Amino acid sequence: MNKNLIKLTAGGILALFLFITALACTERIDAGHEGLLVKMYGSDKGIQDVALVTGRVWYNPLTEQVFEIPTYVQTVNYDAFTVNAKDGSVFTVDPTISLKVIDGQSPKIFKKYRRGINEVLQNTLVNHIKDVYRIEFNKFTTDQIISSREAFENGVQAKMIAFLKNEGFTLEQLTSGIQYPEAITKAINEKNAAIQDAQRVENELKVAEASAKKLIVLAESEARANELRKVSLNQLLIQQQFIEKWDGKTPIYGNAPAFFKSVN
Template sequence: MNKTKQIIIYGVIGFFLILIWMTCNTRIDAGNEGILVKLYGTDKGVQEVSLVTGRVWFNPFTEEVHEFPIYVQTIDYHEFTVNAKDGSVFTVDPTLSFKVREGKSPEIFRKYRKGIQEITQTTLFNYIRDAFRIEFNKYTTDSIISNREHFETAVQQNMEHVLTKEGFQLEQMTSGIKYPDAITQSVDAKNRAVQEAMQVENELKVAQARAKKLIVQAEAEARANDLRKQSLNSLLIQQQFIEKWDGKTPIYGNAPAFFKAVD
């Protein structure tokens, strides 16, 4: 065998070794759990699922490796409608924050046979719709509005129970509930009426305060006039006249007489 053939053979062998290296191992990134699934066997992979970490070697013909993130994920689902107990239609636009509980990835895959993205968009979304449907069927429109906090707490507790049982951990959930148009218009009209009533009440208080001020001023003025009238006796009038007279005899009329003539 000449050197040229040896180089070709070694090259082919090297190529296949590189190909095997690239296709027969993978690395599980931090924040993820890996599960090794055997595609063949007595249970056809249903039971042959094991938890793996770090770099994993596997046979690509008979095995698969799936990664499940165990960090918190936030999903903003598309809105849907739900009927209340009295038939009113509410719109729900939920947002869910959750994570896979550590060590639960094999159980989740064994049950659903799907990746986390598909489970999130299908299974978890169905759980959310059911949780809201169950709680809405317990409330009338008025009771939902007056007990909004209690209603949302009940939905969240329902979701927390379901997710925990399925191997997930609920971090936070918001409902994004939108009331029917008729309810929204009614609430807006009520708020406007309350605001207008408060405005009228404030204006009335201002008017009453101004009226009281005018009454006090008038009473004070009347009191002052009474006091002035009481103080204007004949002697005081003569004294004021003397203080203001310039000593000249008037051209017309009689000069003022301060003393009576004595015979």
């Protein structure tokens, strides 16, 4: 009886141990990730040439390890750094890059860097990204960068796409965040201020010209009206206006007014 109880207890403990061991030997790969089964020992230690799909993966925890590689778009805001243009001017670049792992390329990335994707994006790629900007900046002078900003940005983006594709990533969006040298910024601001002042003066001149033209038109109209009044103001018209305004009363003293001058 005691032996049976001992056997049952031992069997239960063994089953529990096997269950716990089984749980420790499985890993669930979440959606939006690729699972990598990495061999920690052996001549080809590093990685199998298989990208595991989303699901539950069974492995030997003593000799293997499972990594999850995110394949969704990630945005990295890198620290600002300085680069020199072709003529020596110093520009500040504060890049923000949105990118993702190319589907099926996570084994290549892990085998090359032996690091997680976040560490690769935050640290390993930084110097390469700086090199892309340095190479492109060295092709342009300061004036060319300012006047041909689109061509410069297109060159940076083309090189960044090619570089990241070779590393197993696809570029989704790139913002360079370029800051001009202080002297260039000051010169641009002064130029813009001069343009605005010139525009303001031009607008004021237009207003003054319009006002002057208005006064001329009013003066010409008034002069024309006076001329017409002068022409039309004859003796008969004056007498008619006098009659229209007279109240019909004669003065109490003095001579009676003569309304009409004798024409004899």
